[in-house]
Amino acid sequence: MSEAKQDAVVGRGMDRVDGRLKVTGMAPFTAEHKLPRLAQAVMVQSTIPKGKIAAIDTAAAAGMPGVRLVLTHRNALRLPKPKPPDAKDQPPPVKLNLLQDDVVNYNGQPIAVVVADTLEQAQAAARRVKVRYAPATGAQAALLDFRQAARHPHRPKDQPDRPNDSNRGNVAAGLKGAAATVDAVYTTPLENHNPMEPHATIAAWDGDSLTLYDSTQNVSGVKKSAARTFGIAPAQVRVICPFVGGGFGSKGTAWSHVMLAALAARQAGCPVKLALERTQMFAPVGARPMTEQHVQLGAAADGALAAVRHASLSSSAVQDEFVEPCTLLTRMLYQAAHAQTSQRLAVLNLGVPTYMRAPGESSGSFALESALDELAYSLKMDPLALRLRNYAESDPDKHLPWSGKALRECYRDAAARFGWSRRNPEARSMRAGEQLVGWGMATATYPANRQPAKASATLLADGTAVVRSGTHDLGTGTYTVMSQVAADALGLAVDKVRFELGDTTLPEAPVSGGSMSVASVGPAVQAACMAVRAKAIALAVADRDSPLYGADPAAVTVTQGWLAQGDGKRDVVAAVIARHGGQPLQADSQSAPGDEKKQYSMHSFGAVFVEVLVDPELGTIRVPRVVGAYHVGTVLNAKTAHSQLIGGVVWGLGMGLMEASELDPPSGRVVNANLADYHVPVNADIGEIDVSVVDVPDLTFNPLGARGIGEIGIVGVAAALANAVYHATGRRVRKLPVRLDDLI
Template sequence: MKQTGLPMNRVDGEDKVCGTARYAAEFTLPRLAHAVMVQSPVASGRILAIDGKPVAAMPGVLAVLTHENAMKLPKGGKAAVQPPQGRVLSLLQDDAVHYAGQPVAVVVAETLEQATAAAAALRIRYERRSASLSFAAAKGNAYSPGKIQESEADTARGDASRAASAAAKRVDLNYATPMEHHNPMEPHATLATWNGDHLTLYDSTQHVAGVQKTIAKTFGMQASQVRVRNLFVGGGFGGKGSAWSHVALAAMAARHTGRPVRLVLQRPQLFGPVGGRPRTEQVVKLAADGQGRLAAIEHRAFSNTSAIEDWTESCALVTRMLYACPNVATSHRLVKLNVGTPTFQRAPGEATGSFALESAMDELAAEAGIDPLRLRLLNYADTDLEKRLPYSSKALRACYETAAERFGWARRDPRPRSMRQGQWLVGMGMGTATRPAKRSPAAASVKLTPDGQAVVRSSTEDLGTGTYTVMTQIAADALGYAPGKVRFELGDTDFPEAPVSAGSMTVESVGSAVHAACQLARHELVRLACRDPLSPLSGASLADVRLEDGWLRHADGKRAEPASAAIARAPGAAIEASADSKPGDETERYSMHSFGAVFCEAHVDPELGIVRVPRVVGAYGVGTVINAKTAHSQIMGGIVWGISQALHEESLLDERYGRFVNANLAEYHIPVNADIGDIDITFVPETDPHVNAIGAKGLGEVGMTGVAGAIANAVYHATGKRIRELPIRLDKLL
């Protein structure tokens, strides 16, 4: 029975429910010591003096690491700097301070309580220097990053300015999104242990291979001298895609003390030294003819970076391809602040950029007197005009139709403040969702054993997204085995290398490698049986033998044997295969994206300004859905985060000191179950023969895109008031 597409339960579900799933901080070793990171309260300056002697004498303290006694690293700890994953780290190599929250010391003790008390007692004297902490003040010195990963920071096709000046309808708008920070249930955690000149790390990461390479380069070691393990991740969302300072600091502390050391970041320590979403300010100009067809788009984005390196929020990339428009100009500019370096946060660029673009499309629809859905259909892009390529597949039109019908968009009265439900003003808004379908080189191996089992391996990670499960399904179908006979193993750099588990590309990348490796093993098993004189299938043509549910069967229906029997007679009593998978020339022939349409209903209390979102309807085209249940969960999680972005999340920076004043889960607002209403998700049928061998596109992040814009549009429809800066709070509506 084909497994792909079925809502198979998570294979790791029992371990998680029973508490036997081991996360990074739950591994333990003999003589384990505990480390606590000390951070600077100063946003800019240098360390003048550290009084470490009293702390070193405290009960249980094993070491106080500072720039005065920490091991010296190659190139000052910057040997592995290669953004976006090889970041500039703070590794106690000098006395400079670049942001409040920067690691400046590590205290190691016998127990966590002793280390925490000692870290709090450490006294450090600073020379304070002027810090850049106001986005508004620093924006005047904004500069171009030149490149955004593989794309140009600025692009232009046609003449947007001239086309806009001649257009019948125009809007010129400013939008803003705040700094935000990841708050996974599992904080960043690392356990480091040395065995001679070999290092083992148990690390909560989205990329064990990336951590291995980064730490090896940082310490001047060979990659083979570093092993990284990570069986489960309690949430990452992009924040664990890089090896941050605490990982190397744990290794340094373990080397210094000669003992295994565990370092777990405290909740407030997630605000700064491990990235976050930067603030953005975006200018969007749209121009259309009298019928609503776009004549010009300009999208100019500003986002903050840190004082130590550049990182760009790619807000305007979505604008380059989403709608059919002959004249488009986009740009990105960086604003340097004394804060921690930003990083990827779920749907980076698209989440913030689509809020601005989809809000602006709604404002253009209002200006032109056109239904917002009709405006998008009028400007539907059948090809990627930026890349000048056809789409590998695109089911967005079906997404619009399906979601609009399920939502009841036709019942919407277009007049703002025209719809009510009791005391509540009712608004309906919509937005378009999209994310690139990305694929990176990946490798996998498979071993078939005489007990009828298959062990499949790749050094990828399961972030809670269901990787264990979907890879089991892919392998089962490719092998012809029942899923209960497949064990997928991951999270170990001793396994074949996989790319970072980010960018919604794990299934596309690792799934393709798993599929290829299992097909090779299947072919080899059939070949051996057909050539084995002891097999009932001896002499059969390979084309006439199939492998189903662990049995080799001839097309004549008369000859068959268990795969386990054939394997038992194989050399070494096992069949092994490995495969590498990487993108080919399809990336030069097609533009590949996931798409979706999202419709939101907002209820607003006209007297109190309270906003509720009782229902969201989304339809998505993501190619082949490998697991209907985990796919639904991924989209639901993205929609919930979109609601959070629209109504709740904001990291509040005190511009006097550079510290975040709500660096905890009590005051960093995120939605709870009571904030979430009905979420209706549909996957429209979509076949993509070009994107990869299994036809799957990423869906971990597309569910978040478009949601904030749709909610902002619904709030406008309910109230007649346009909120252009997130989050939408009651004080902005009163």
């Protein structure tokens, strides 16, 4: 990380301001909030993938000690028909299962909620709910086979600014005239989010007003969804979420359990807590969909890409549509005169998929970057040289210049630190003792996203400040980096700033997803703080008792709580406020993107290099080191940024080697729905991870020059790993995860 300016806190590698609360157990996560008369709820799920509930017997459950309510489709409050969602809602709301009918669309669908005095009582009663189904059969039977669904692909609706198809030039002609071609299919499995904190909601009604404590990445979105669900005004809903124990995309949506908690609270007449069990995280709260991606590449003898075709088929759900945008990076990453992409859906009786860290780019980069590696071998060309040969100086899809692109620097920096020049290009040519050594690389990219956001800043009489925005901290460091942005703008020390978030009573901010919290909220925080700082300066220069009386406001600086001008005269901010009655100074601000995206294409970029050791007899794969370099604009906190990038790389290794949700074919239920059988990396799996950033601000994108970094770290890692496995073994694996049985 680059060294921060001496007089600024933005960029420095600061410890988290909320770190002490977390390590001492004082940070309140959703399920830990305490309310009077709080009851516990447990969700009962379907055990068939499609059909109807023929009968549901709740008598035994309702008669058990402590049980207050057993909620089913037979006695649940009839909810108003929801109004169509606002087209501006991001992410768009999904269709919910709120016990309004007897229809079952997937295994794991909520079909009942048991409310009791204690969690143990609710769990025991939930086990006594007896359900008899009428499963769909014959031609109407559940569709659970991806290959079968692929025979009838569904064309989804185009999203704004993200059409499902793209076409430039003549791909068929480009492929026909190519000196070398690749034609291959790459597949990725169903994967599930597994944050340490499972989804949880506490719901409490006060008349017709609803308060929700929810583990969410989108307090404003949950508020809108609750208002729509219950037919009340948004002003009657408050959503609170000061801390999130991980989300990774799954908590960007208001899922059924959130509204079921509110429904149960209304009918039970008391606050209700509904926390999902680990096994319940594998159906009703989204997943990364399965993909099958057909990639065709054609290139001239010198490596220049003549044609690219990328057709992606991803799994979706009968209940609602979700598109995994795997081809978006293919459209813009490399220069090619002829390119064609498409996205289609294989509709299944599974829970609705959703966004998962680097949605689209994670899965799409595996296919594209693996195919590039195959093309390099066909051309007998260095994989890095091939990418440089096809370096896009501007966006070939949108025909726009980049707002900022330092990918060449990323390639150069990461390759040098990795030692790429020492690589023997022949497969199976490098060894460390008896182990086969493989070196692979890939390109990373992720769009620079930004949405409107609001913030407020208040300077208090004691010289401290409170800055507020209704954003979120998923463990990514939002409390800390926003405190840094505010401190620099206000001219205060960081410990003099308190940043508040996670509440819909605060100025509205967008969903914390798509790597856009910093990019959206940061400029709003900066603007609010600059506005209140200007108010303090104006007070001082108009104050006859101030040493700065009559000074030019533009010449007054603020540092460590002191107002000063060049001649040495200065005044304390707190003293200025005190002389004017001690009334706090307050300012609000809103920041929003303009027409920049009509003028520029905005993306972050990176390069990742992976080394693997493969046992030639056992097929086991170890990853001793990963080197990455990234261009993500201004880095607000060197320490949290480093942590985010390393975390993305670790997840990429998990995606490459371990993660897969295994479906039971007859029932459509995930059989490894726990953290014992759903494998994720642990410390022993991870070697050295060496990441760096090319610290060049992107001031075209926003006033801070900062893009988000939550997702780019995972992009390209699985492909680089698979490419390294090929270099080590000579065996090309086109599916994820890569396992030892693929190599034996």
